[in-house]
Amino acid sequence: MTRTILKGMLLASSILGTAGIAHAQDVTLTIESWRNDDLSIWQEKIIPAFEAKNPGIKVVFSPTAPTEYNAALNAKLDAGSAGDLITCRPFDASLELFNKGHLASLNDLSGMENFSDVAKSAWTTDDGATTFCVPMASVIHGFIYNKDAFDQLGIAVPATEAEFFAALDKIKADGNFIPMAMGTKDLWEAATMGYQNIGPTYWKGEEGRAALIKGEQKLTDEPWVEPYRVLAKWKDYLGDGFEAQTYPDSQNLFTLGRAAIYPAGSWEIGLFNSQAQFKMGAFPPPVKNAGDTCYISDHNDIGVGLNAKSANADAAKKFLTFVASPDFADIYANSLPGFFSLNSTAVKMADPLAQEFVSWREKCKPTIRSTYQILSRGTPNLENETWTASANVINGTQTPEEAAKKLQEGLDSWYKPAN
Known part of the structure; x- marks a missing residue:
């Protein structure tokens, strides 16, 4: 035992x-x-x-x-x-x-x-x-649109700047939809979904961003002022009272079917899928002229x-x-x-809207938001200043040239490019 x-x-x-x-x-x-x-x-x-x-x-x-x-x-x-x-x-x-x-x-x-x-x-x-x-x-910028509204009005997906504004004009003339859902009250929306969305088209993505960091380009140069001129034209298409419209207001206007186009970040996809009762599509930032290289903020x-x-x-x-x-x-x-x-x-995306966004990587050159690397370390902070400048330009309280001049003066006050 x-x-x-x-x-x-x-x-x-x-x-x-x-x-x-x-x-x-x-x-x-x-x-x-x-x-x-x-x-x-x-x-x-x-x-x-x-x-x-x-x-x-x-x-x-x-x-x-x-x-x-x-x-x-x-x-x-x-x-x-x-x-x-x-x-x-x-x-x-x-x-x-x-x-x-x-x-x-x-x-x-x-x-x-x-x-x-x-x-x-x-x-x-x-x-x-x-x-x-x-x-x-990463998150990708572009425009999400109401497919039902586009079909109803016979609008083709715009590829160029001229086609984009022609589509907005047609939506506005019809009167059943706010052409574009975006407000300026929260400031960052105007910069992130506005300036940083379309801007890479004009400053040529990484090429312009790198030149700005090196001091070879300034925010007062044409490639950086021109997107503000384009943004200034958005004012006429944002609906009444856009100056008091918050980011959640913009989301609601679009998902409730009251606006035809939403300047977007791809992070909206999950929410919009759960709330919108209509078919959605997306298109990348329009190019200036047919045949131009397209650029996306793939941040x-x-x-x-x-x-x-x-x-x-x-x-x-x-x-x-x-x-x-x-x-x-x-x-x-x-x-x-x-x-x-x-x-x-x-990665092949199961979600069709997500797949549309990610497919742009195959035809467009990717870049990141111009203010995020190196250029927002000082005071005034270029990222935050760009929020205010973008909202002011859309509101019409500052010209594109004035906004650009103020941004460059702020950057010059603390940033010295490495030689």
């Missing part, structure tokens, strides 16, 4: 010992994020897909409210209690984290070869030497990096390599229509 008990004890200790070894190999990774609206997608789709191929690594997605994220994350990083993986906002906020030593370099990470320089630009040092977050998604929105002090760096890098893969790109982009993968491998 003693021998039987001894055997049982040895067997039990052997089993426990094996369980202890298995447990020791288990690693739990925590992801910090400000996106709390996509929690279910991480829990139900992304994390299971990773864990199935990486036994022994568990992943916990732990979001903070968007308005609290920056402060909460900085406090955790300073205290050494932040998660292993840090969701990265674009440009300066994440660059500051890298410069403080909170984010690790990902230059040698397997999978980074899947991203272009434009895709990586929001999470790369000014000298281009180090990338510190894996690009996850980097979200990435993910490695906490430089993570105790689980090897496991975290495995997860980041997964984020850099076409498999992740497909899951993420199709789960969140309107947030497009930055991976070089094209």
Whole structure:
């Protein structure tokens, strides 16, 4: 009997010992994020897909409210209690984290070869030497339109600036729809869905943006003033009282079927799909003349990096390599229509409106918003100043030339291009 008990004890200790070894190999990774609206997608789709191929690594997605994220994350990083993986906002906020030593370099990470320089630009040092977050998604600008309204009025999708204004004139003359749903009260709407939407067509996307940073072009040059001249013409098509119209007002005007065109960011797709009772389509910013190269703002929105002090760096890098893969790109982009993968491998979108937006990458040159990299670090902040200038130009309280002059003077007061 003693021998039987001894055997049982040895067997039990052997089993426990094996369980202890298995447990020791288990690693739990925590992801910090400000996106709390996509929690279910991480829990139900992304994390299971990773864990199935990486036994022994568990992943916990732990979001903070968007308005609290920056402060909460900085406090955790300073205290050494932040998660292993840090969701990265674009440009300066994440660059500051890298410069403080909170984010690790990902230059040698397997999978980074899947991203272009434009895709990586929001999470790369000014000298281009180090990338510190894996690009996850971007948002694309253009125009969403009410297909039923266009069919009713016999309007073809405009491709050129002249066709665009001819369509607006036809909608206005008919009188059943507000031609375009956009307000200027919230300021950012005028800049983001106005100036940064159509502007790349005139300053030639990355070519103009790079020239502005280098000091080879100024905001008073024609390519930067001309989009303001075009915006000034929008005033006649925005409906009564647009100066007091907020961003949610604009969304409602369009989804309720009262406006025919909505200057858009692709992030509207999910909401519009759930609210609009009519067929929708989308078109890219019109070109000046037929046959011109078209440009789109394909703006980097979200990435993910490695906490430089993570105790689980090897496991975290495995997860980041997964984020850099076409498999992740497909899951993420199709789960969140309107947030497009930055991976070089094209993702076929199940949502037709999202597929329309992403198809423009095949025919248009991508760029990012002109104010976001380097040029908004000083005071006055060029991004915020552009909000005000864009609203003023549309309201008719400032001429395009006056707006451009004020923006350039503000930039000159603190920014000196590197020679």
